[in-house]
Amino acid sequence: MTTLLTTRQLVKRFGGLNAVAGVDFTLEKGEIHALIGPNGAGKTTFVSLLCGRLEATEGSIFFKGKEITEMPAWKRVRAGIAYTFQITSIYSNLTVFQNAAIAAQHANKPADDAEQRAKTALEKVGLAAYASHEAGSLAYGHQRVLEVAMGIALEPELLILDEPTQGLSDLEIEQFCGLIREINQQTTVLLIEHNMQVVMSLARQISVMDQGLLLAQGTPDEIQANAAVQSAYLGTIDEENVA
Amino acid sequence: MDFGPFLFLATLEGLVQAAVLCLTALGLSLVFGVMRVVNVAHGEFYMLGAVLAYWITSWISGNPAMGFAVALLLAPLFVGVVAYLSEKIILRRLGYDPEATIVATIGILYILQQTALLTFGPDARPVEPPLYFRVEFPWFGYSGYKLIVIAAAVILLLLAWFVITRTRLGLIMRATQFDRETAQNYGIAVDRVYAMVFAAGAAFAAIAAVLIVPIQQAHYLMGGDPLLLAFIVVIIGGLGSIRGTLLAALLIGLSDGIFSVFFSPTLAKMVSTTLVALVLVFKPEGLFGHRSRL
Amino acid sequence: MDSKNSQILSLGIHAAVVISFYALQYVLPEYHLLALTRIMLLAIFALGFNLLFGYTGLLSLGHAMFFAAGMYGAGLTVYHFGWSVPGAFLFGVVCGAILGFVIGMIALRTTGVAFMIVTLMFAKVSYLVIVYFTTYTRGDEGLVMPAEFRGFELLGMSISLTDSVTRYNLALLLLTLTMLIVFLLVRGRFGRALVAIRENESRTRMLGYNTFAIKLKVLTASAALSAMAGSAYALMFAYIGSSFATIQYSIDPLLYTLLGGAGTVLGPVFGTFSMFYLIDIASEYTSAYLLVTGIVLVLLILYFPKGVFGAIRQKYCRWLP
Numbered sequence: 001m002t003t004l005l006t007t008r009q010l011v012k013r014f015g016g017l018n019a020v021a022g023v024d025f026t027l028e029k030g031e032i033h034a035l036i037g038p039n040g041a042g043k044t045t046f047v048s049l050l051c052g053r054l055e056a057t058e059g060s061i062f063f064k065g066k067e068i069t070e071m072p073a074w075k076r077v078r079a080g081i082a083y084t085f086q087i088t089s090i091y092s093n094l095t096v097f098q099n100a101a102i103a104a105q106h107a108n109k110p111a112d113d114a115e116q117r118a119k120t121a122l123e124k125v126g127l128a129a130y131a132s133h134e135a136g137s138l139a140y141g142h143q144r145v146l147e148v149a150m151g152i153a154l155e156p157e158l159l160i161l162d163e164p165t166q167g168l169s170d171l172e173i174e175q176f177c178g179l180i181r182e183i184n185q186q187t188t189v190l191l192i193e194h195n196m197q198v199v200m201s202l203a204r205q206i207s208v209m210d211q212g213l214l215l216a217q218g219t220p221d222e223i224q225a226n227a228a229v230q231s232a233y234l235g236t237i238d239e240e241n242v243a
Numbered sequence: 244m245d246f247g248p249f250l251f252l253a254t255l256e257g258l259v260q261a262a263v264l265c266l267t268a269l270g271l272s273l274v275f276g277v278m279r280v281v282n283v284a285h286g287e288f289y290m291l292g293a294v295l296a297y298w299i300t301s302w303i304s305g306n307p308a309m310g311f312a313v314a315l316l317l318a319p320l321f322v323g324v325v326a327y328l329s330e331k332i333i334l335r336r337l338g339y340d341p342e343a344t345i346v347a348t349i350g351i352l353y354i355l356q357q358t359a360l361l362t363f364g365p366d367a368r369p370v371e372p373p374l375y376f377r378v379e380f381p382w383f384g385y386s387g388y389k390l391i392v393i394a395a396a397v398i399l400l401l402l403a404w405f406v407i408t409r410t411r412l413g414l415i416m417r418a419t420q421f422d423r424e425t426a427q428n429y430g431i432a433v434d435r436v437y438a439m440v441f442a443a444g445a446a447f448a449a450i451a452a453v454l455i456v457p458i459q460q461a462h463y464l465m466g467g468d469p470l471l472l473a474f475i476v477v478i479i480g481g482l483g484s485i486r487g488t489l490l491a492a493l494l495i496g497l498s499d500g501i502f503s504v505f506f507s508p509t510l511a512k513m514v515s516t517t518l519v520a521l522v523l524v525f526k527p528e529g530l531f532g533h534r535s536r537l
Numbered sequence: 538m539d540s541k542n543s544q545i546l547s548l549g550i551h552a553a554v555v556i557s558f559y560a561l562q563y564v565l566p567e568y569h570l571l572a573l574t575r576i577m578l579l580a581i582f583a584l585g586f587n588l589l590f591g592y593t594g595l596l597s598l599g600h601a602m603f604f605a606a607g608m609y610g611a612g613l614t615v616y617h618f619g620w621s622v623p624g625a626f627l628f629g630v631v632c633g634a635i636l637g638f639v640i641g642m643i644a645l646r647t648t649g650v651a652f653m654i655v656t657l658m659f660a661k662v663s664y665l666v667i668v669y670f671t672t673y674t675r676g677d678e679g680l681v682m683p684a685e686f687r688g689f690e691l692l693g694m695s696i697s698l699t700d701s702v703t704r705y706n707l708a709l710l711l712l713t714l715t716m717l718i719v720f721l722l723v724r725g726r727f728g729r730a731l732v733a734i735r736e737n738e739s740r741t742r743m744l745g746y747n748t749f750a751i752k753l754k755v756l757t758a759s760a761a762l763s764a765m766a767g768s769a770y771a772l773m774f775a776y777i778g779s780s781f782a783t784i785q786y787s788i789d790p791l792l793y794t795l796l797g798g799a800g801t802v803l804g805p806v807f808g809t810f811s812m813f814y815l816i817d818i819a820s821e822y823t824s825a826y827l828l829v830t831g832i833v834l835v836l837l838i839l840y841f842p843k844g845v846f847g848a849i850r851q852k853y854c855r856w857l858p
Contacts, residue, residue, distance in 0.1 A: 051743065053743065073742050073743060074745050074747045074748070075745075075747075077744060077745030083743050085743075089739075089740045090740075091732075091733060091740070094732065094733075094736060098732075101729060102729055102730070102741070102744060105726050105729065105730075106744075114726065281650055281653075281654065333835055333839060336839055337839070341649060341650045342596055342649065342650065342653070343838050343842070345596075345598075345650065345653055346791070346795070346838045347835055347838045349788055349831075349834060350830075350831045350832070350835035350838065353828065353830050353832075354828060354831035354832060354835065355831075356827070356831075357825040357826075357828035357831060360824065360825040361823065365824070471661065474654065474658075478654070507669070509665055509668055509669045510669060512661075512665055513662055513665040513666060513669060516658050516661050516665070517658075517659075520654075520655050520659055520662070523658075524643055524644065524647055524651075524655055527651060
């Protein structure tokens, strides 16, 4: 296995708050890696540092062996890091096809087949039938899937998904898991996820964050057996599920 | 005249400028702070105040102080009503969308300005000062009325300060400024607060205009300069920060007054406008403020 | 309607507009010939403005500075250095493009309301610069181009700008060129990127677009087109004056665009035409004709924010560029 992305002592400070407090993280090529942790653990901040939406206060990020800490977000996308937003962030006034096409006509891909690649991405997620619909008129579940389609259309090496299953129905979640497995054949996937069933069924590696720190990293089995994780995180999830 | 007395004279002129600017900018800052609306028509409310002052003083014969006192009361009131109505009829329907409200206030600017041209005419007209006396300094005599303007502005600002920080009305305003939705949840009629604030902001501009009109004359195009200066002040002071606005008004008013005595006013305006644009780009929280929410 | 047919149809509609402008010169009396020449040049200005506002979503309140850059770039070189018309014209366009680039480098660090105010202020500064250097510009009073500079040779033809029909056709040529440029810019991939920025800039950045660079390009192009209008205006009507740099001239293209429909090619042309005649008629009755400007602005923003062509497009033909 080769390493795709690493961070070294990554820190993000907001005023006096260390949202990310020195994280050493490694992501292997080809894996599906889940990032879990309680609300406010710093997960979204952490992946925002990876994709460049936020600038790191300290520490460094390496992607395919090259340092990208200072690289602006749009260059990281071109280098192969795609990010899909936690809060659906599609172009709601444009058609579904235009949404995908904007993503597909990436500057370092050949110009002519952008439309074709947009179509392919929509077919993959099963939205081809809605191509000419206004994106804002789609059902919420479809909007989430369109968000993923835009990620796919970028043809990234690393796809970062921030809580992709939030608000989806059980059936949609099932379909979504299938989609992620399919994407994973070409793409490394890093996802933030609260739904433990999704995490356990998809992830080959799990990282647990709490209070800006990486608490543990391992296979699903290892994580489930980890006592520290149990007390910090898994316990609260169970309570939430009961409630 | 020697340099020392000359500088003193320039400072006095600057203080008069600063006093009027404080009032005008406070109105603009209040509206932006509470409503997040950039009111491009603010200068026209100022103009309207001056034009009304001319009319009122020319209707009331007898002692000029009498007419002036009535103008000082009625002109801001009337301007406040005009502002209140335009808020209700126009701005509210736009949902306070920032860009749409700017376009709308540009429209209001033209409507007010051109209505003044239709009714008041294209000429500049003087208003008689309410009282006339000179204060004799060792080096020169100075208009007593100008000193009164400074004093009046200080009193009004203290009053505004008191209302904003010490009264229930001020508390409601600050709550609305801080978080519109929460304020609404606490039963504050945000719509009413907005309309009142917009009216009050315009009234401040009108008061400033009534005070200055015995010195500067009323003219239908007189709104442009105070608008620009008030913008400068509000940006330098930190958008929506009242303390910053007052500090900046003092600084800008003084330096503008002093500058125009020594340099060409065009050059002074050129330099200050450029600097302010750069402040807005590179330091949007202003020089004295801490927030940046524009 | 499939995309090929719709492209042909929309090209046809735009061509029809150009052809009817061309045909009009044979029926119009002198006064309206002159008015339409002005309208066409101002429509170029509005189209340039609309490239930035309608397609990219950046509302500039200072476009008069670009118009003035073209006007003074062309006018001053003719007046002071005796440049010939074509050279001065191009110089004016280049002045506008450079100013657009420089202003963009600074102002594009802001968005939304701050961008509006910053552009407004830079336009104010430009106006003050013109007034300050009154020795060369004669400020408010302005400069009249000497008659001997109004004829020129181009490609073996001798052209005189004192002839109103010649001016009309030159203006039409420039307008056609501008429509074509805008048409090409907004149709393809570049246009898609612009619309993406307008609809959601941060998302667009996260799709690998250098949005700052794209906006800078558009602002430069928009400024160059506006300057082209100003440059042509100075040379054709042989006058430059600081009144063309006032806030009024920054608001006008916004008004034209809003009326006709932001983000359409025909909208600004239609808006300029209607507004020009509306003001023209109003000014016969009152000196406060700008009242019309105010009322139309307020009514448009309240009831008709998409403008005439924006509404037509939304209702009937979504393919209209």
